[in-house]
Amino acid sequence: MLSAPPSRVAIIGSGLSGLTLAIALHRQGIASTLYELREPTVSTSGALMLSPNALRILDKLGLYERLSAQGYNFETIAFKNHEQITTDRYYLGGKKLYQYKALRVYRQVLLTELRAMVKKLQIPVIYGVKFSHVISEDENGVIFAFTDGTRATADILVGADGIHSTVRKYIAPGVKPKYSGQVAITCAIQKSKLEFPERIDYPMPVAIHGKNGAFVMAPQDVDGSEVLAGTQRAYPEQDRAGWDALLADKDQLLSLFRTNIQDWPPIVQSALNNIPEETMAIWPYYVVPKLERWFSPGKRVIILGDAAHAIPPTAGQGASQGFEDSFTLAALLPRLAANLPLDKAVTYWKDMRQDRVDKVVSLTLQLNNTRLPQAEREKLAAEGQTWQSGDSGELGWLYNAQVEEDVLAWVKAETKISWTFYDGA
Numbered sequence: 001m002l003s004a005p006p007s008r009v010a011i012i013g014s015g016l017s018g019l020t021l022a023i024a025l026h027r028q029g030i031a032s033t034l035y036e037l038r039e040p041t042v043s044t045s046g047a048l049m050l051s052p053n054a055l056r057i058l059d060k061l062g063l064y065e066r067l068s069a070q071g072y073n074f075e076t077i078a079f080k081n082h083e084q085i086t087t088d089r090y091y092l093g094g095k096k097l098y099q100y101k102a103l104r105v106y107r108q109v110l111l112t113e114l115r116a117m118v119k120k121l122q123i124p125v126i127y128g129v130k131f132s133h134v135i136s137e138d139e140n141g142v143i144f145a146f147t148d149g150t151r152a153t154a155d156i157l158v159g160a161d162g163i164h165s166t167v168r169k170y171i172a173p174g175v176k177p178k179y180s181g182q183v184a185i186t187c188a189i190q191k192s193k194l195e196f197p198e199r200i201d202y203p204m205p206v207a208i209h210g211k212n213g214a215f216v217m218a219p220q221d222v223d224g225s226e227v228l229a230g231t232q233r234a235y236p237e238q239d240r241a242g243w244d245a246l247l248a249d250k251d252q253l254l255s256l257f258r259t260n261i262q263d264w265p266p267i268v269q270s271a272l273n274n275i276p277e278e279t280m281a282i283w284p285y286y287v288v289p290k291l292e293r294w295f296s297p298g299k300r301v302i303i304l305g306d307a308a309h310a311i312p313p314t315a316g317q318g319a320s321q322g323f324e325d326s327f328t329l330a331a332l333l334p335r336l337a338a339n340l341p342l343d344k345a346v347t348y349w350k351d352m353r354q355d356r357v358d359k360v361v362s363l364t365l366q367l368n369n370t371r372l373p374q375a376e377r378e379k380l381a382a383e384g385q386t387w388q389s390g391d392s393g394e395l396g397w398l399y400n401a402q403v404e405e406d407v408l409a410w411v412k413a414e415t416k417i418s419w420t421f422y423d424g425a
């Protein structure tokens with residue numbers, strides 16, 4: 001069993017979790033190589049909501065200031081009813097309570113900044129290679145293969161290869177992402193096209209909870225002039241070709257988006273009547289069922305991020321939980337020692353991460369219930385299964401967590417060695 005810091009970590013996937021892991025490992029003095037299927041010239045669309053727990057990590061990695069200047073900074077999303085009365089507010093961030101405002105930023109901006117940091121740190125990234133399978137894993141390390149027949153080796157192999165992870169097949173064979181029955185339909189619209197109600201203060205983002213469910217509008221560029229507008233619908237599961245066909249069929253998509261348009265308040269109707277068709281997107285909600293393990297029996301193959309726990313989007317925590325996985329694993333690996341071998345370290349890590357992911361999944365479910373059509377929502381609200389704000393600060397467990405400090409406190413208890421924090425010097 002590995003009982004010293006690894007000197008060669010291989011990371012499959014240079015998405016948000018993989019890039020973050022490579023940077024965090026470098027910060028801890030551990031070298032890694034990233035292997036990525038897609039060429040870096042492929043650009044992605046859409047924006048992400050990042051909350052203080054993610055932003056704290058990005059800040060420690062030296063990326064926060066640049067990112068915050070390129071996105072929309074805000075604190076709460078207002079919940080409104082059909083009559084446009086604000087019924088609740090959900091904090092996605094908050095300077096006073098949680099140290100950081102929430103940030104909505106284009107995914108491409110985030111990837112570009114992470115890649116620039118990886119380049120600056122001279123971390124190797126091999127593009128255009130598709131991981132295929134693990135060939136062997138023993139006390140000398142892991143040998144693995146790509147689909148082009150080439151091989152590579154590492155002390156530890158980390159699968160950060162997303163919801164349809166191939167590395168996961170080695171750890172949890174047969175586990176497949178499960179469709180939740182809901183699909184989000186969205187578009188990007190100019191704020192100037194929306195008909196705001198008169199004489200009502202209308203801070204954005206907003207989730208309007210009406211008869212049809214919830215309609216969300218969230219600014220996504222620096223000045224808030226472009227707004228993501230979208231709702232979710234129950235929809236039968238499709239295979240990949242079926243989802244592609246739905247996305248390509250603009251008429252069907254428009255009619256799904258506009259179902260029961262008359263039941264929405266005028267501001268939503270104005271969004272639905274001005275949809276820029278080329279910006280329409282769908283997002284079928286798939287989840288990865290709870291896994292028994294996030295590592296192989298030999299412990300040298302580990303999965304994290306969406307590969308380990310893709311969760312529905314309502315709490316905006318998918319990417320953030322991947323950041324936390326990467327940041328905490330990177331804090332553990334350099335501290336492996338005779339009294340802290342790899343099996344003990346990854347067992348602790350998985351249990352600690354799973355506890356947090358479980359809490360996020362429960363929160364997500366409560367929030368998701370507030371977005372259901374009115375009849376279902378009211379039934380679940382009566383049973384206490386929908387989100388209701390309490391005293392301010394109730395999301396401290398999520399946003400104010402000091403995940404690196406927690407890891408180092410555990411390491412100290414196990415090894416009696418006190419580690420100081422990296423100070424960026």
Ligand SMILES: Cc1cc2nc3c(=O)[nH]c(=O)nc-3n(C[C@H](O)[C@H](O)[C@H](O)COP(=O)(O)OP(=O)(O)OC[C@H]3O[C@@H](n4cnc5c(N)ncnc54)[C@H](O)[C@@H]3O)c2cc1C
Nearest residue numbers: 013015016017037048049131161162305306316318319320
């Ligand atoms: C429309 C949409 C909106 C979202 N909004 C939010 C939000 O507001 N807030 C939030 O926190 N989260 C959000 N999420 C979730 C978030 O995007 C994911 O949780 C996050 O991207 C997961 O990062 P990851 O690095 O684990 O996986 P991914 O981002 O999927 O990256 C996986 C990488 O692995 C590569 N790869 C895959 N297979 C292989 C292989 N065999 N060999 C080599 N490379 C491979 C892929 O090309 C990819 O680059 C959203 C997701 C979607 C789809």
